[in-house]
Amino acid sequence: MASEDPAVLTKALESLLVEKGLITSTRIDEIVKNYEEDIGPMRGAQVVARAWSDPAYKERLLADGRAAIAELGFTDPHGAELVVTENTDEVHNMVVCTLCSCYPWSVLGLPPTWYKSFAYRSRAVSEPRTVLKEFDLDLPESTEVRVWDSNSDIRYMVLPKRPAGTEGMSEEALAEIVTRDSMIGVGEVARGSAS
Numbered sequence: 629m630a631s632e633d634p635a636v637l638t639k640a641l642e643s644l645l646v647e648k649g650l651i652t653s654t655r656i657d658e659i660v661k662n663y664e665e666d667i668g669p670m671r672g673a674q675v676v677a678r679a680w681s682d683p684a685y686k687e688r689l690l691a692d693g694r695a696a697i698a699e700l701g702f703t704d705p706h707g708a709e710l711v712v713t714e715n716t717d718e719v720h721n722m723v724v725c726t727l728c729s730c731y732p733w734s735v736l737g738l739p740p741t742w743y744k745s746f747a748y749r750s751r752a753v754s755e756p757r758t759v760l761k762e763f764d765l766d767l768p769e770s771t772e773v774r775v776w777d778s779n780s781d782i783r784y785m786v787l788p789k790r791p792a793g794t795e796g797m798s799e800e801a802l803a804e805i806v807t808r809d810s811m812i813g814v815g816e817v818a819r820g821s822a823s
């Protein structure tokens with residue numbers, strides 16, 4: 629009986645493509661990297677930039693993430709619920725999947741390796757502030773940290789705080805400074821940060 633584990637099937641398919649000379653391992657790595665760092669997070673960044681620029685859109689996004697994100701043409705093929713949580717000076721949200729690696733693929737692409745690690749999955753819940761410090765995010769004690777545990781039915785994405793000094797920026801320019809980590813909640817957006 630063939631394995632039904634998607635990881636095993638994927639690896640088998642990759643081996644076959646490489647063996648037949650249809651694709652090189654390097655090219656596969658490039659494609660994966662592209663999904664991890666470019667395609668996926670760029671969609672989320674567009675969602676964030678729209679929410680920062682359009683208060684009515686932001687309201688819809690926080691009320692029904694999946695529907696508001698679908699307005700931009702991004703849908704989850706599995707139809708999972710997508711909840712967007714807003715970071716403020718009072719509350720900081722971060723996302724984890726304690727069980728495996730559930731992640732809002734439709735807006736962030738492939739999860740980074742650390743997101744899938746046992747260390748992150750367990751420590752994000754047991755010692756979130758320490759984990760955030762390791763990501764160079766030192767929050768004031770007065771900020772409440774909320775950790776959202778994803779599963780196959782509900783995925784979470786963080787709406788990061790809009791940095792000061794970006795008032796005059798276009799939606800397009802804003803999308804360029806939104807980082808993947810800020811939408812997982814392990815980073816903040818800086819005015820000059822590149823995504």
Ligand code: FE
Pocket residue numbers: 725726727728729730731778779780
């Ligand atoms: Fe999971």
